[in-house]
Amino acid sequence: MRLLPLGRLAGMPADGQASSGYLVETGSARILLDAGPGTAVQLSRHLDDGLDAVFVSHLHTDHVLDVLPIGKMLLRRGERLPLFVPAGARAVLDRYAALFPVVTHPDLDRAFDLAFEVIEYRPGEVHHVGAATLRTALLRHAAPNCGIRVEAGGRSLVYTGDTGVTPALPELARGADVLLAECTLRETDTSGHGHLSSRDAAEAARDAGAGALVLTHFAGPDPAEHEWHRRRAAEVFAGPVTIATVDQREVL
Template identity: 40%
Template sequence: MRLTILGCSGSIPGPGTAASGYLLEADGFLLAVELGNGTFAQLQARHDPFDLDALAFTHLHPDHCADFTALTVLRRYHPAPPYDVHEKRLPVYGPENAPQRLAKAYAPNDTELAETDLSDVYEFHPIGRSAKIGPFELSAVPVDHPTEAFGLRVRHGDRTLAYTGDTGPCAALDELARGADVLLCEASWTDAPERPDGVHLSGRQAGELARRAGVGRLLLTHIAPWSDRGAILAEARAEFPGAVLVEQGTGYDL
């Protein structure tokens, strides 16, 4: 299983960096997880977007799903797609209201808003349960964020990736990360008592989670452009010495 970082900037894109977006590849199958602002350009630099076999969203904040509209334009209006996109609809896994929310984001005008339906080119599935997606076994757990949000655990063979999505500290994270070979963990800010509950993790909290869960590797992502990357990394390493910051364009073999 190979993980490629399309984007890892938190909350908004940063200078020259895309927001959240990741690719998982195994056995010739290509699964995208998140498609935030700027990630569609990064995807096109590496793959033909028509080669995507499935797409999953942990939640529907724009920094995790905004470029879905660009993918939709491609799938609906490309003059010569490599296959019939209506016969081979792309499976999309996300929160229950994803079909409606994503259709509203795509709708070209107010008149067409109510009639916009993207099921002509997508096959939507709720992510709030276990699923077999190509060679991957995916399970989702609800996490603590201001909108319906999930952490994902993805297994391929004997290797497991846990991805927190966006979340504040919660008991579900220990279940999600327990024994994972790799924990891809958001760390949006440094630790401070005034941080609001139920939004994001600090570097310290990410490191504590990795240590408690006994993970093999800790990869830190979703760091906001206004946050101190070095300070976040130092916090995480104080709890989990092997922590690293992911970089856009980097690939990791799991």
């Protein structure tokens, strides 16, 4: 199993860096986790290697905005694949596509029919893509957000999407080889919106007994700030702590 980040920022792109999007490559499937703005451009460099599914953790723009351009990219290639979205999202996606009609080529308005098989999932469900198993769990965020556990070939990766501190996260990540965790904040969220600090992410990895921690969803593009988060997480979690690096594969 390998992880290839396409973007790693919270909110909108900055300094040429995209928002959240991560390719997970197993022996039998390539799965895109989230599709924030800027990830479609990054993904276009890797589509020749194939794509088997897209999973969206929640309906905030920095995690889902590029799903429409990705669908149109797939239309051009004549491909159709599963798009896993939270329950109720299909109607939102249809309204999104309808905002940009192409009256002379109406098929271009049907990405969510022709390029994707839209599958609305609910927390706790299990799905399969190739030989990979996808397990979801409801975490804590302002919009309904599911973390996902991808298991294949005896390896496992857990991705948080966006979440505040919740016992559901270490439960989902129990014994995972890698926890790919957001760390938007310097301190624990007290607003109720639902984000992690690097210390919160490290505590979740420690409590889950995860093998390694990869930090992402940074509030800005400054490498010094990213390194600050890495060092702080390493004070809590004894395993390897790394920063998600765009277009750099990490073997799990």
